[in-house]
Amino acid sequence: MVHAVNGISFDIEAGEAVGLVGESGSGKSMTGASILRLLPSGGRISSGRIEFGGRDLAALPEKQMRTVRGREIAMISQDPMTALDPTMAIGKQIAEPLLIHGPVAKSGARERVLELLAMVGVPRPEERIDSYPHQLSGGLRQRVCIAMAIACQPKLLIADEPTTALDVSVQDQILRLLRRLRSELGMALLLITHDMGVIAEHTDRVMVMYAGRIAESARTSEVFRRTRHPYTEALLGALPRVDQTAAESLYSIPGAPPSLAMLPNACSFAPRCRHATERCRTELPLPTVAPDGHIWECFHPRDGAAVAAAVSTGSTPPRAAGTVLAAVKDVVREYPVGGAGWSRRTASTVKAVSGVSFEVHRGETLGVVGESGCGKSTVGRMLVGLEAPDAGTVLFDGTPIRTGRARAERRRHSRNVQMIFQDPYASLDPRMRVRSILAEPLVIQRTFNREERLARIAELLRDVGLDPAAAGLLPREFSGGQRQRIGFARALALRPRLIVADEPVSALDVSIRAQLLNLMRQLQDEHDLTYLMISHDLSVVRYLADRVAVMYLGKLVEIGQTADIYQRAAHPYTAGLLEAVPVPDPEAAATRERVAIGGELPSSIDPPSGCRFRTRCPRAQQICADIEPAMSTFSGEGHLAACHFPLQAVVAGGGVEAA
Numbered sequence: 001m002v003h004a005v006n007g008i009s010f011d012i013e014a015g016e017a018v019g020l021v022g023e024s025g026s027g028k029s030m031t032g033a034s035i036l037r038l039l040p041s042g043g044r045i046s047s048g049r050i051e052f053g054g055r056d057l058a059a060l061p062e063k064q065m066r067t068v069r070g071r072e073i074a075m076i077s078q079d080p081m082t083a084l085d086p087t088m089a090i091g092k093q094i095a096e097p098l099l100i101h102g103p104v105a106k107s108g109a110r111e112r113v114l115e116l117l118a119m120v121g122v123p124r125p126e127e128r129i130d131s132y133p134h135q136l137s138g139g140l141r142q143r144v145c146i147a148m149a150i151a152c153q154p155k156l157l158i159a160d161e162p163t164t165a166l167d168v169s170v171q172d173q174i175l176r177l178l179r180r181l182r183s184e185l186g187m188a189l190l191l192i193t194h195d196m197g198v199i200a201e202h203t204d205r206v207m208v209m210y211a212g213r214i215a216e217s218a219r220t221s222e223v224f225r226r227t228r229h230p231y232t233e234a235l236l237g238a239l240p241r242v243d244q245t246a247a248e249s250l251y252s253i254p255g256a257p258p259s260l261a262m263l264p265n266a267c268s269f270a271p272r273c274r275h276a277t278e279r280c281r282t283e284l285p286l287p288t289v290a291p292d293g294h295i296w297e298c299f300h301p302r303d304g305a306a307v308a309a310a311v312s313t314g315s316t317p318p319r320a321a322g323t324v325l326a327a328v329k330d331v332v333r334e335y336p337v338g339g340a341g342w343s344r345r346t347a348s349t350v351k352a353v354s355g356v357s358f359e360v361h362r363g364e365t366l367g368v369v370g371e372s373g374c375g376k377s378t379v380g381r382m383l384v385g386l387e388a389p390d391a392g393t394v395l396f397d398g399t400p401i402r403t404g405r406a407r408a409e410r411r412r413h414s415r416n417v418q419m420i421f422q423d424p425y426a427s428l429d430p431r432m433r434v435r436s437i438l439a440e441p442l443v444i445q446r447t448f449n450r451e452e453r454l455a456r457i458a459e460l461l462r463d464v465g466l467d468p469a470a471a472g473l474l475p476r477e478f479s480g481g482q483r484q485r486i487g488f489a490r491a492l493a494l495r496p497r498l499i500v501a502d503e504p505v506s507a508l509d510v511s512i513r514a515q516l517l518n519l520m521r522q523l524q525d526e527h528d529l530t531y532l533m534i535s536h537d538l539s540v541v542r543y544l545a546d547r548v549a550v551m552y553l554g555k556l557v558e559i560g561q562t563a564d565i566y567q568r569a570a571h572p573y574t575a576g577l578l579e580a581v582p583v584p585d586p587e588a589a590a591t592r593e594r595v596a597i598g599g600e601l602p603s604s605i606d607p608p609s610g611c612r613f614r615t616r617c618p619r620a621q622q623i624c625a626d627i628e629p630a631m632s633t634f635s636g637e638g639h640l641a642a643c644h645f646p647l648q649a650v651v652a653g654g655g656v657e658a659a
Contacts, residue, residue, distance in 0.1 A: 002260045004030040006212035007048070012156065017182060017189040019203035019220065021196060021235070023509040024480070025257050026209040028192045032158045035190075036073055037065050052156070071101040074149035078161035080141035084133040090144045091129035097151045116147040121177055123600055137601065138372060139170035146177065153185050160192045167371040167536045169597040172580035175202050176596070194509050196239050197539075197582030200224060201589040208232045211258055211268035218294035221586040226303060228296040230273045238514035240539040242566060242581050249521070250514035250543065256479060267299070275300045322362030324398075325530050326383055326417075326498055329357050331392035333378050337605060348605050352378045354554040355392070360498065365524070365531040367545030367562070369538060369577065371601055374551040376534045380500040383532060384419045385410065396498070411445060418491040422503035424483035428475040434461075434486055435471040441493045460489040463526075464519060481512035488519065492527065502534045517543055538581050542566055547638070550574045553604055553612040557642050564636030570648040571641045573597070573613045611644065619645040 005027045012018050020028045033039055035050055037057060050057040057068065074097075077083040085093060094116055095109040104112050110129070117125035120143040133141055142162060149157055159178065163171035179202060182189050191203055199206050199220060206223050208216040208231060216229040227233045237251030255272040258264070267273070270280040277300065285297045333353040353375040360366050360383075368376045381387045382394050385401050394401045396417060402409075421427035428437055438457045442448045448456060458468035464485040475483055484504060491499050501520070505513040517540065523529060535541050541548060541562075548565045550558040550573065558571040569575040576597035583589045599616040602608055608615050614624040621644070629642040632650045641648075 003212050003263060004043070004260055005034060006263070008209075008212070008214050010207055010214065010217065012188045012190060014155070014188055015182065015186050016205065017179075017191060017203045019199040019206040020190060020192045020209060021194060021199050021206060022209035023194060023257050023511055025260065027212040027260075028194075028209055029160050031209070032075065032160050032190060032192055035156075035158060036069055036075060037062075038069075038075075067101070070097040070149075070154070071152045072154050073156045073158065074152070074154040075158040075160065076142075076145050076149050076162045078164055080138065080145045081133060083145050084141060086133055089130045089132055090136070094144065094147050094151060097148060101152050103152055112151075113147075116151055117144075119150075119181070120144075120147045121173065122147070137170075138166055139173065140600070142166060142170075142174055143177070146174070146181070150181055150185065150187070154187060156188045156190065157182075158190045158192070161194070162191075163198070164193070164195075168538060168577055168580045169371055171198075172582075172596050173598070175582075178202070195582065196235055196510065197584040200584045200586045201582050208235070211263060212260055213268070213297065214295070215269065215298070216294075216296045218290075218292070222292065222294055224584070224586050226294070228294065228301040228303075229269075229298050230275050230300070230302060231269050233302050234272075235510060236584065238511045239584055240514075240517065240537075240543040241584060242539050242542050242578060243583075250518055252515045252518050253511040256481075267297075275302075322364065324359045325362040325396070326360040326532075327358070327393075327395045328379060328382065328389075329393045329395070331356050331379070331382065331389045331394060333375070333382065333387065333389050350604050351554050351607060352604060353382075353389075354607075356551070356554070356556045357392075358549050358556060358559055360530060360532055361547075362497070362530055363524075363528060364546040365533055365544050367533045367535065367541035367548045368551060369535060369541055369548060370551035371536065373553070373601060373604055375554045376551055377502050379551075380419065380502050380532060380534050383498070384417050384500050385413055386419075414441070415445060415494045416496055417498045417500065418494065418496040420484075420487050420491050420499060420501040420504045422506060424480060424487045425475060427487060428483060430475055433472055433474055437475075437486065438471070438490055438493055441490065445494060456493065460492055463492065463523065464489045465515075479512075481508055481515060484508065484512075484516055485519070488516075488523070492523065495527065496529070498530045498532065500532045500534070503536070504533075505540060506535065506537060513540070520544060538566075538577060550577070553602060553607050555612055555642070557613065558640065560634070560636050560639030560641075564634075564639045568634070568636065568639075568648050570632075570634045570639065570646040571613075571643050572617050572619055572645075572647060574641070575647055611642075621645070 020031060022028050034045055045058045048058065091110065091113050094113045098104050098109050098112060099106060113129060114125045117128060122128050122140060122143050163174050166174065175198060178189060193199060203220050206220045207214050208229060210231050216223060216232045223232060227236065234251060234253045238253055240250060253272055258268050265284055266282050267280040267285055270276040279299055285299050287295050287297050289295050331353055332355060334349040334351050337348045337350060356379060368379065370376055382389055401413060435457055438460055439453050442453045442456060457471055461468045461470060466482065466485055505516050508516065524531065533541060533544055545562050547560065548562050549556060550571065552573050558565065558574045565574060566578065569578060576595065579595055580597060597616055602615055609625055610628050611624040614620040623644050629644045631640045631642050633640055634648050635651055
């Protein structure tokens with residue numbers, strides 16, 4: 001029997017925001033689902049009470065429970081696309097809980113839906129109300145889910161990873177929206193996440209879960225100031241930060257969470273804990289309650305001072321810039337959008353990449369950041385040769401990359417350039433064993449015999465930290481982090497010189513993410529690799545990248561050394577992205593002044609004239625609409641940005657004063 005949640009107790013006060021944090025499989029989502037009695041097939045609440053409004057929800061008949069869901073307790077799901085019905089207009093979906101629970105009559109439902117859409121910040125509600133989910137961006141779909149959840153003004157809102165799949169700027173908008181709604185409507189909020197930065201900025205209290213139990217619980221500021229449980233300490237140590245220097249390595253939590261079907265009658269974290277003793281492996285620690293309400297389950301509690309030491313476990317000297325290995329020059333890539341009618345003529349085009357130029361130096365990591373739809377992945381696919389530019393040139397080692405080239409030429413390019421995809425499960429054939437997955441590129445290249453292939457496969461698995469015996473397993477028999485390691489191994493199989501990593505850790509827990517990021521650094525040093533790292537997580541890019549390129553709506557708006565970009569951003573868009581990154585420090589989060597990016601990303605079918613960021617820029621003036629800004633040079637080696645009113649002083653090509 002699997003004990004997904006094992007004897008936990010907590011309370012939430014009216015208007016309070018409580019965070020529930022932990023790795024996948026810790027029981028976070030199951031806790032939220034239990035409150036609403038929305039357990040998966042076969043799941044049941046075997047003991048305990050869920051008290052809400054003087055009632056025990058665990059014992060409430062299903063008919064009465066239906067009146068609680070949506071009306072008194074509501075939930076926001078992690079994936080807004082799967083939470084919304086693709087066949088129904090969003091207005092009808094938002095009106096559904098209103099009509100079921102009866103707060104408004106059918107005649108007034110549309111007006112109330114418009115009010116809700118405006119409340120959650122959906123622009124032009126009158127135009128959007130009849131749209132379908134696929135016609136909205138990810139951020140707007142999540143706002144629709146929030147509108148559905150608050151339609152009946154519930155007393156408790158359960159938000160299960162509400163921003164995991166969103167860009168940092170949209171994430172910031174959604175979290176600030178939840179804070180405002182909580183204040184206006186007096187709702188309590190249970191925020192389920194694995195992001196300690198989000199917890200620090202947006203919760204009053206936090207509970208850290210591990211293996212179905214609450215390992216630590218206290219006021220948020222107290223948990224960050226005086227961490228008591230080693231698991232909380234390890235989560236904080238594994239978290240990349242935008243203020244972290246390149247000389248620091250992330251603390252990597254060894255091993256993986258235990259199976260919930262075979263929990264030990266002792267501390268479940270002991271096999272992964274660097275402070276564990278024999279007592280931890282044989283006895284189950286009971287909760288310790290401090291006078292201030294701080295609770296933890298540990299025989300050897302920490303005092304918070306060890307968190308900094310957990311981060312500085314090693315050092316990596318900055319890499320010197322090498323020769324140019326790859327380059328894109330004035331690259332343009334557009335996609336036709338089919339028109340209506342029998343002729344299917346092209347009505348318009350999506351301008352994915354519009355005149356982008358940059359270089360990738362041998363041995364470096366170039367991070368490419370920006371919101372979804374900015375053209376990051378398209379540039380990466382053109383470097384790999386999966387797509388061809390409509391105009392401009394993509395070069396590798398001085399030679400143009402052509403998608404229509406001969407088979408022998410394609411094979412040579414594949415030996416030198418490989419790609420790591422975002423979803424490790426979708427990129428691995430579920431019918432093939434790991435041995436066949438890793439052997440496939442070796443067979444295609446015809447450079448290894450059978451014995452050499454087997455030896456190379458064992459070597460690859462050891463390189464990425466897996467047992468060579470795992471070669472006989474299928475992808476479904478691995479965890480998400482292990483599957484991504486297999487993706488790394490496949491990319492390394494041909495000993496490439498350049499690896500394009502497209503959001504390689506965005507779907508992973510913070511602990512697994514730290515392992516993979518440290519592994520990328522290690523493999524780069526061992527195999528003289530060059531990375532093009534595509535990500536919307538600026539903390540990850542800060543940790544791994546030597547230089548950063550910032551893209552917005554198909555344009556390159558800023559590029560430079562990582563330290564220059566993060567400390568002296570010149571473009572308002574770059575500064576807005578950095579301001580939107582959650583800080584895993586409640587005190588710093590409470591005092592910092594933020595200028596967040598507002599508004600909605602314009603359509604790439606009809607981008608704004610002049611500077612494409614002007615519709616969301618607080619510094620925009622008429623010249624920004626009339627003239628597209630050219631790249632200017634700023635202090636710092638190779639620091640360039642395209643802005644008429646930059647945040648720093650131009651040192652060449654103009655005399656703009658720093659703001």
